[in-house]
Amino acid sequence: MRSVIEASPDEDVCILDTEASPEHLARGTGRHADAMLAVVEPYYKSLETGRRMAVLGRDLGLSRVSLVANKIRDDRDLEAVQEFAGKHELELAGVIPFDEALPGAERAGAAPLDFAPQARAVQAIGELAGTVCK
Amino acid sequence: MKLVIAGKGGSGKTSISGTMARLLARSGRRVLAIDGDSNPNLALTLGIPIERMNDLPTLSRDLLRRTADGQELTRTLAEVCESHSLTGPDGVSLLVMAHPQHAGTG
Ligand SMILES: Nc1ncnc2c1ncn2[C@@H]1O[C@H](COP(=O)(O)OP(=O)(O)OP(=O)(O)O)[C@@H](O)[C@H]1O
Ligand SMILES: [Mg+2]
Numbered sequence: 051m052r053s054v055i056e057a058s059p060d061e062d063v064c065i066l067d068t069e070a071s072p073e074h075l076a077r078g079t080g081r082h083a084d085a086m087l088a089v090v091e092p093y094y095k096s097l098e099t100g101r102r103m104a105v106l107g108r109d110l111g112l113s114r115v116s117l118v119a120n121k122i123r124d125d126r127d128l129e130a131v132q133e134f135a136g137k138h139e140l141e142l143a144g145v146i147p148f149d150e151a152l153p154g155a156e157r158a159g160a161a162p163l164d165f166a167p168q169a170r171a172v173q174a175i176g177e178l179a180g181t182v183c184k
Numbered sequence: 185m186k187l188v189i190a191g192k193g194g195s196g197k198t199s200i201s202g203t204m205a206r207l208l209a210r211s212g213r214r215v216l217a218i219d220g221d222s223n224p225n226l227a228l229t230l231g232i233p234i235e236r237m238n239d240l241p242t243l244s245r246d247l248l249r250r251t252a253d254g255q256e257l258t259r260t261l262a263e264v265c266e267s268h269s270l271t272g273p274d275g276v277s278l279l280v281m282a283h284p285q286h287a288g289t290g
Contacts, residue, residue, distance in 0.1 A: 062214040064186045067201035069221045070193035082186060089191030089200055099192035107190070120196040152199050161231030161273070162199060163206045175203040183185050183208055 063183055070099075085114040085182065087143060090134075092119065092127035097134045104140055116143035118178060123148045144178030146171050202229025209274040216265065219280045227280075232272040240280055241268055 066083065086107035090100035100117055107115040117140050119131040128145060135142045149171030155162040162172050189201045198221070205217040219226035227237050249256055257264060269277045 062185075062216060063205075063208050064216045064218065065201050065205050065208075066186070066188045066218045066220055067198050067226045068188060068190050070191070070195075070197075083188040084186045086188045086190055087200070089189060089195040089197050091192070091195050096192045096195055100190075100195070103190040107188070112188070118191075118200065120200065146196070146200070152196075156228070159228065159234075161206065161229055162203050164231050164273070171199075172203055175200055176207045178200070179204045179207045179211075182187065182204075183213065 081110045086112050087118045089118045089120050091121045092130045101138055116141040118143055119145045121148040146174040198226055198229050202226055205276045206274050209276045216277045224280045230272045230276055
């Protein structure tokens with residue numbers, strides 16, 4: 051897989067959706083990427099896994115590694131992620147609210163963007179895309 | 185720009201990857217989305233019917249050649265995409281690395 055990433059031209063966007071295992075990344079899947087987004091939910095185990103993956107990404111030499119907060123329900127959730135990011139000196143590239151539209155799309159067998167284009171989570175992912183791929 | 189989406193199981197990697205891919209394609213980028221999960225499901229989030237996935241040949245070992253520090257493609261990425269990718273809504277190309285029975289070719 052890393053050969054595919056390496057071969058993809060720079061002017062295009064190549065998005066690699068990975069498996070949850072850090073081993074996967076450690077095998078070098080991420081080595082030829084420019085950036086990593088570690089998606090975290092606002093609870094300890096998820097944050098900790100995200101942090102470990104971010105560290106792996108840095109070790110692999112990726113120039114930009116950041117966290118994305120997902121399934122954020124309220125200010126407390128947001129503060130938990132912000133505090134964790136601050137403590138570990140990790141950038142928080144985006145915040146995506148908890149949104150029923152995503153599981154709803156899944157149940158309907160549709161893409162979130164087709165099922166609920168105006169959904170808050172979809173809008174937030176749009177903002178994230180703009181931040182990451184300027 | 186080559187972007188890896190990582191995170192704990194169920195954190196939202198696939199939802200974010202698929203939706204970002206579609207939105208970037210809409211904004212005029214050429215987007216290649218790669219499903220690197222051994223249990224692939226990125227197609228759904230991209231809006232590609234699951235049935236179409238069944239017709240897709242997976243990347244096999246003969247596309248890769250061993251080199252000193254790993255592997256490289258034996259054909260250009262364009263050629264690989266030509267034969268092994270699907271094009272979905274907004275023109276996003278989807279490349280699926282492995283089906284469960286073929287796990288390990290990535
Ligand atoms: N912002 C959100 N609000 C509510 N539900 C969400 C949100 N993001 C994702 N989900 C839901 O969480 C579940 C897991 O999401 P997804 O499949 O994108 O995660 P994943 O990290 O790719 O999982 P896996 O590790 O199994 O590949 C899905 O049911 C999805 O609809
Ligand atoms: Mg997934």
